Amino acid sequence: MRNILVVDDSPTIRRMVLASLRGMTGVSFQEAGTGLEAIERLALGPVNLMIVDLNMPDMHGLELLRFVRHNDRFQNIPVIILTTKSDEGSRRDAMHAGATAYMTKPFEPARLIEQAKTILEVQ
Amino acid sequence: MSAEQDLSFQSEFIDDYFAECEEHLSTLRRQLLALDGARAGSNGAGNTSSVTEGLMRSLHSVKGLSAMVGIHEVEQLAHHMEEYVRGITGDGLPFNEDGIDALAAAIETIEKMVESRKAGSITPASEEMLLQFARLSSPAGDSSDVETAIVTVRPGETLWDIQFSPAQERAAIGINVNSVRERLAAIGEILHAAPLIREPGEITFEFLVSTSRRDSEILALESDGLRCTRREAPAAESTEKPRALPPSTGSFVRVEMSRIDDLMRMMGDLVITRGRLGTVVADGRLGDSPIGEINLILERQLREMRESVTRMRLVPVGQIFERMRFVIRSLEREQRKKVRLEISGGDTEIDKMVVERIFDPLLHLIRNSVSHGIESPTDRTASGKAPEAVITLSAKAAADRVHIHIEDDGRGVDRSRVAEKARTLNLLGPDEDLTDDTRLLNVLCSPGFSTRDQADLTSGRGVGLGVVMTTATELGGSFRLHSVDGEGARFELELPLTLMIADALIVNSAGQRFAILQGGVNEVLRVEGQSVKAMESNELIPHRGGALPIRRLSRIFGQAESSAKSFHVVVCGNKGTSAGLAVDRVVGQREIVIRPITDPLLKVRGITGATELGDGRPVLILDVVELTHG
Numbered sequence: 001m002r003n004i005l006v007v008d009d010s011p012t013i014r015r016m017v018l019a020s021l022r023g024m025t026g027v028s029f030q031e032a033g034t035g036l037e038a039i040e041r042l043a044l045g046p047v048n049l050m051i052v053d054l055n056m057p058d059m060h061g062l063e064l065l066r067f068v069r070h071n072d073r074f075q076n077i078p079v080i081i082l083t084t085k086s087d088e089g090s091r092r093d094a095m096h097a098g099a100t101a102y103m104t105k106p107f108e109p110a111r112l113i114e115q116a117k118t119i120l121e122v123q
Numbered sequence: 124m125s126a127e128q129d130l131s132f133q134s135e136f137i138d139d140y141f142a143e144c145e146e147h148l149s150t151l152r153r154q155l156l157a158l159d160g161a162r163a164g165s166n167g168a169g170n171t172s173s174v175t176e177g178l179m180r181s182l183h184s185v186k187g188l189s190a191m192v193g194i195h196e197v198e199q200l201a202h203h204m205e206e207y208v209r210g211i212t213g214d215g216l217p218f219n220e221d222g223i224d225a226l227a228a229a230i231e232t233i234e235k236m237v238e239s240r241k242a243g244s245i246t247p248a249s250e251e252m253l254l255q256f257a258r259l260s261s262p263a264g265d266s267s268d269v270e271t272a273i274v275t276v277r278p279g280e281t282l283w284d285i286q287f288s289p290a291q292e293r294a295a296i297g298i299n300v301n302s303v304r305e306r307l308a309a310i311g312e313i314l315h316a317a318p319l320i321r322e323p324g325e326i327t328f329e330f331l332v333s334t335s336r337r338d339s340e341i342l343a344l345e346s347d348g349l350r351c352t353r354r355e356a357p358a359a360e361s362t363e364k365p366r367a368l369p370p371s372t373g374s375f376v377r378v379e380m381s382r383i384d385d386l387m388r389m390m391g392d393l394v395i396t397r398g399r400l401g402t403v404v405a406d407g408r409l410g411d412s413p414i415g416e417i418n419l420i421l422e423r424q425l426r427e428m429r430e431s432v433t434r435m436r437l438v439p440v441g442q443i444f445e446r447m448r449f450v451i452r453s454l455e456r457e458q459r460k461k462v463r464l465e466i467s468g469g470d471t472e473i474d475k476m477v478v479e480r481i482f483d484p485l486l487h488l489i490r491n492s493v494s495h496g497i498e499s500p501t502d503r504t505a506s507g508k509a510p511e512a513v514i515t516l517s518a519k520a521a522a523d524r525v526h527i528h529i530e531d532d533g534r535g536v537d538r539s540r541v542a543e544k545a546r547t548l549n550l551l552g553p554d555e556d557l558t559d560d561t562r563l564l565n566v567l568c569s570p571g572f573s574t575r576d577q578a579d580l581t582s583g584r585g586v587g588l589g590v591v592m593t594t595a596t597e598l599g600g601s602f603r604l605h606s607v608d609g610e611g612a613r614f615e616l617e618l619p620l621t622l623m624i625a626d627a628l629i630v631n632s633a634g635q636r637f638a639i640l641q642g643g644v645n646e647v648l649r650v651e652g653q654s655v656k657a658m659e660s661n662e663l664i665p666h667r668g669g670a671l672p673i674r675r676l677s678r679i680f681g682q683a684e685s686s687a688k689s690f691h692v693v694v695c696g697n698k699g700t701s702a703g704l705a706v707d708r709v710v711g712q713r714e715i716v717i718r719p720i721t722d723p724l725l726k727v728r729g730i731t732g733a734t735e736l737g738d739g740r741p742v743l744i745l746d747v748v749e750l751t752h753g
Contacts, residue, residue: 010184012139016191019135036328039318040289040300043326055183058316067318071326084187106190109132 020109035059391716441469471518496533564604633682702751
């Protein structure tokens, strides 16, 4: 069983992400509404893939990504950034900080599931 | 993804979208007010950075959400607003009034757009607004991703460094980063929250908390595995700092209003069915069977259930009170007056439907107070008052009624001017005056009445107060005025806590039954036919040392007149304006389910709705105030 952690401050977006991925087999989902909650989930149990929003209160998604990449225990967890920011600068920053993939909202459920599957297979 | 799939995916989440949007909009309003407050207090740009960050984040969330559900007009407007805020802050510029006004107007527009999507109507145009932001915007600058915490501690507070390490055993008993954060937010203000790496692989969260609690209270947290260290920090000049973290919504569930309405409707059906059971039991045909007792228990349980369903529909009235700050803010500018709004009892809960209905009346009363009641700062100083006027908006619940008062310390209603105007409109006799507040309010609420010779932008043409009266009456409430010359005016709204199910009197007139809501009834009298004095246009009966005007329901509805010697009179109205409705007989008292009659073709004066009685027969609900006073 693979664990996917969905991090977004919007409960609606979290539900949408979960709904998009519900066709996947052999995975279980966890949700976090803030960066700190996400880090707690990482500390408490194994996570195989993170889907992270950039624009979140009190801990920006990039901050969360940098934290994950600088921590020996978590640095290999693939992270899909899922954000409204479609500008090249944000994409570049995220890739520099170690994002595995960068997707913009509104996202297509089919593409998200495809990305998630590919990443989990490569692992 | 095909267009069809797209639509079904979007519609699946549309209700969540509406609910979340509403939250974001109220956050946006709060943030904008904080920004405006900071601007007016000329605190400098530095102190507003966390507010603007919050503002951008909320706008960004609205933008993202709207894009996901395909509501592009909102997405676009939120995007322009965000860009504008980013541009200003990126250049380190302060916000000017025009900018804040534009943002406030745009928030209103977004709300209207969302509303019209909800209602399936045409969405308001936003091109003009988009252009305005384009004009206001400077080229977008890059904002930093990471916000550094500014350590500010209010006088009398201490600063604590509190560390928490998550662990399975703690999570199992509910001690996790969210619950810790909630507890800390309850005892003080969290200035900063961040993860730390202590040893390789070990996670610790660090919270910087400013609190006025005693040291021992903070140290008590250590029993739950938190490490608390007191830190020294210089006291800040600023006393206002917006909350850094949103309150947790962990113990709430969002439910669509229509589902609660459904529940309420089914509840209503149950009440009716129970009523039928009651009728059968009362027939006595069931003999000694325990069904009578069961019926009583069922009645009590249904009442309790009704109360708890009713509570689900309640929302704090403070939501709409806060929105009045915006109204006052723009009126202050427009009319060059200084007004402070004080709110009390904002946590008083009232039915969501009632809240929605009273928004416009409340808005009108506030505008009315600022335009007509409050004097210019110069006039105020001249009459020995503080230049800044105070409007108090308060709410208080008493039994199943809510009292909302709008009070100002202005000049009070100008009785002689109102009277003069009323005479020219034939609303007042030449020798009548308006010393009585009730009479005064009735004149003010008359259609077409306005003391302003020219309609002004804010209060319109004087149709407004009439609307307040109509809304209050329609909701089964009342509207009163208390005005003291030179000292101010207080408008009082009394409203039912909730609608739908209510206690009613069942009356009989010429063989037909009607229901009268008990909320509006003062007393029921039994009157002998010979004590009635017929006047030119109405009838009077002696009552409490005075005369009470009565109207006969049978005459109003053109029914056959009863020849009985005595009849019942239902008395209603406020002190001094009481009037009675004569009916053949009061049959009893029931809990009824109100079904409003909304079809305009079916609107009949004096009838507010319909209900079904225990025997399944439909009965009309009378508006006694309209029938006796109209």
